Amino acid sequence: MTHREEILKKQRDYLYPSVATYYDDPPVMERGQGMYLYDSEGERYLDFFGGILTVSVGHCNPRVTERVTEQVKKLVHTSTLYVTEPQVLLAERLAEITPGGLSQTFFTNSGTEADETAVLTAQMFTDRQEIVALRHSYSGRSMLAMSLTAHHNWRIGGTHIAGIKHAHSPYCYRCAFGREYPNCDLECAEDIEELIQTTTSGKIAAFFAEPIQGVGGFITPPPEYFARVMEIIKNYGGLFICDEVQTGFGRTGDHWFGIEHWGVQPDIITCAKGIANGAPMAATVATPELASAWKGKTISTFGGNPVSSVAALATLDEIQERDLLTHSRVNGDRLRSGLEALREKYSVIGDVRGMGLMQGIEVVRADKVPAGDLVDRIFEQSRSKSLLIGRGGLYGNVIRISPPLVVKSDEVDEALEILDGAFASLGADAHVG
């Protein structure tokens, strides 16, 4: 048995079988550097998924590594029971870069916990329980997060928390109302009012949404969507919790946070993933009024950990000093036009959507029938050419493309060329027939 086979056997023997991995014969990743991952066989992969939109400033970014190494030598852990400088500096930084008056943070370790914290904060502030979330959303793997999630593959167990109602997703390509933007009167947004009137007590605690639905397949709402939803939500006394776990920290280009593209102000922002380039770190950022509505004490053993906090501070420094917000928009536009060109060439590409370096392509057959099997083939083919991509969508037929923000234009071109070849390898199947 080779070393690689031994590792794969141990994965099968000692991990939950439900720990899903990509690829029929998964690579064993050994190290990372910038835009690349290297496996145990020495194969180099161009990483266009960034560990699920998490590696913002490149694998083993030197500045992040140096700051983390210094911190590990100095202080690794205290818990939130003690004050540390990295935690308060990071909270101060988040107060500066989040929109509006969001200025107080509670730190945890995962997007799931950040979302839990936000919902509980909204419930305590409003003294109400009910939440409106969106179909096709993903919020994590705790009981509450799975209850917010509206994607059967990730709603495991069947018993969920009551009081969460799911509105139709602003999924223009598959409009639930059979309408076509812009001649649709924003029916998906308007319907939220009836959802509140008919399925809740009319007194909601919050509306909970991702600016672009990540796991759902990079579903990107129309420009007017959130403004209209906010009017409805505010009429019913609800807060807006914005889940920026995938869209935060420059991912969508030009802005620190995705929701800024829609010009509305959330009451609470949750973030994780891209904040610390892979170190476990998550944050729930609220206004002081909301933050002080938390009744009783709260702790998080690992929350605000000094090592993760300096990883986040170094990541944010890199994003700021290298102007990666602009870089994300510029290279995102390049990626987008390349994908649009592929759409012209291969009719199985039904939709191209997203913002900045968060671009998705939905693969379909005639009549928009989801073609997850073709995505399987594209995956294997692109892997054989050393390109890593992601996958999503309710039907598993959306390719998610989200390289680290430091990606260069020639790397975008290289990825596009490999994807072109992968679609070409489908032969006649690359064309809707």
Ligand SMILES: Cc1ncc(COP(=O)(O)O)c(C=O)c1O
């Ligand atoms: C939008 C969104 N929210 C929350 C989560 C949960 O984050 P975590 O896996 O860190 O718990 C995810 C994870 O993919 C996510 O995409």
